[in-house]
Amino acid sequence: xxxxxxxxxxxxxHLRCQNAAMQRARSLCEQHKVRLTPIRENVLRLLxxxxxxxxxxxxxxxxSDAGEKSVKPPTVYRAIDFLLxxxxxxxxxxxxxxxxxxxxxxxxxxxxxxxxxxxxxxxSSFEAIDNAIGAAAARADFEVHGxxxxxxxxxxxxxxxxxx
Amino acid sequence: xxxxxxxxxxxxxHLRCQNAAMQRARSLCEQHKVRLTPIRENVLRLLxxxxxxxxxxxxxxxxSDAGEKSVKPPTVYRAIDFLLxxxxxxxxxxxxxxxxxxxxxxxxxxxxxxxxxxxxxxxSSFEAIDNAIGAAAARADFEVHGxxxxxxxxxxxxxxxxxx
DNA sequence: CGCATAACGTTATAACATTACATAAATATG
DNA sequence: CATATTTATGTAATGTTATAACGTTATGCG
Ligand SMILES: [Zn+2]
Ligand SMILES: [Zn+2]
Ligand SMILES: [Zn+2]
Ligand SMILES: [Zn+2]
Numbered sequence: 001x002x003x004x005x006x007x008x009x010x011x012x013x014h015l016r017c018q019n020a021a022m023q024r025a026r027s028l029c030e031q032h033k034v035r036l037t038p039i040r041e042n043v044l045r046l047l048x049x050x051x052x053x054x055x056x057x058x059x060x061x062x063x064s065d066a067g068e069k070s071v072k073p074p075t076v077y078r079a080i081d082f083l084l085x086x087x088x089x090x091x092x093x094x095x096x097x098x099x100x101x102x103x104x105x106x107x108x109x110x111x112x113x114x115x116x117x118x119x120x121x122x123x124s125s126f127e128a129i130d131n132a133i134g135a136a137a138a139r140a141d142f143e144v145h146g147x148x149x150x151x152x153x154x155x156x157x158x159x160x161x162x163x164x
Numbered sequence: 165x166x167x168x169x170x171x172x173x174x175x176x177x178h179l180r181c182q183n184a185a186m187q188r189a190r191s192l193c194e195q196h197k198v199r200l201t202p203i204r205e206n207v208l209r210l211l212x213x214x215x216x217x218x219x220x221x222x223x224x225x226x227x228s229d230a231g232e233k234s235v236k237p238p239t240v241y242r243a244i245d246f247l248l249x250x251x252x253x254x255x256x257x258x259x260x261x262x263x264x265x266x267x268x269x270x271x272x273x274x275x276x277x278x279x280x281x282x283x284x285x286x287x288s289s290f291e292a293i294d295n296a297i298g299a300a301a302a303r304a305d306f307e308v309h310g311x312x313x314x315x316x317x318x319x320x321x322x323x324x325x326x327x328x
Numbered sequence: 329c330g331c332a333t334a335a336c337g338t339t340a341t342a343a344c345a346t347t348a349c350a351t352a353a354a355t356a357t358g
Numbered sequence: 359c360a361t362a363t364t365t366a367t368g369t370a371a372t373g374t375t376a377t378a379a380c381g382t383t384a385t386g387c388g
Contacts, residue, residue: 039335055374056376074376093314111297113304116309128300132295135292139167143318148315156305219343241344330388336381336383344375345375347373348369349369350370353365355362357360358361358362
């Protein structure tokens, strides 16, 4: 079981998260002989600016603000597609948003836990979830190809604050 | 564990599914003292025309074709919102589509299994999945409010056909 | 270099969903 | 029953997310 929930919801030196993610990305792209171009790298860095999932148009806006010329949707969507293909990012269907994967390189199914209060998301690859889904699928004689498990609720930090 | 996977992927007398669903809906709405207006009823019936999730604009199109005047998005989205609130339908975030709930009235978490080949979706409320999610959440000290579990793959029928 | 492929730029548009405000129907209240 | 209130619907416009189509530039290779 891999999870970044210990760190994602807490105060922490996030620059380390970001730098480590960028380092892993460079390394994996080299390994896979694919190009982590400046655009792709910039998008990934934005996804890692925090543990909050980012919408495509937020990325477009931030990239446009950063550079001189306005960035168009296809540019960003292509970068996102690349990151998704390489397993460097995930798409959260319930939010129409994207998040950097903390465990790229380890092919994994995952569940994501999104805090409704602070917006932070942690990823967990907990085998028991996959196994339970597999068991339910087996009963239905269904062959699983992919899964999306997205949980909303309150993270420990936010739960402490407003405990109504 | 409730599931409609036995029937959803197979040839069956679907009219019975539809009629039963409409009957349950009428009964539940009466019970909850809310109004199953003609628009709402028509939308629900369309969702139950098969076990394939339907997009909002497919509903709009079908309703427009059926009546004389064209139906506008808010009309359908309002009906959908009503059905979601009453637990008569579910939204599938990965598909931007909606499906009639086979087990309304029983408050339940659920997973949905969508066949990539034929598009049919079955719903399963398998406690083991919820328990596993609960366990993962507990480890992260996360308080679960809602969950979306959407699985893609091949149903028994379609698996038999193209077994590559 | 000359070619092939991959990446990017640009315009337009598709697909999904909501806001805002006017009207009508249903229900409650005296 | 009249009328006030609430609930539901009609309508136009717009917001949000994502992709299609096509041309250009950059990169890698023989
Ligand atoms: Zn961090
Ligand atoms: Zn939080
Ligand atoms: Zn059926
Ligand atoms: Zn199928």
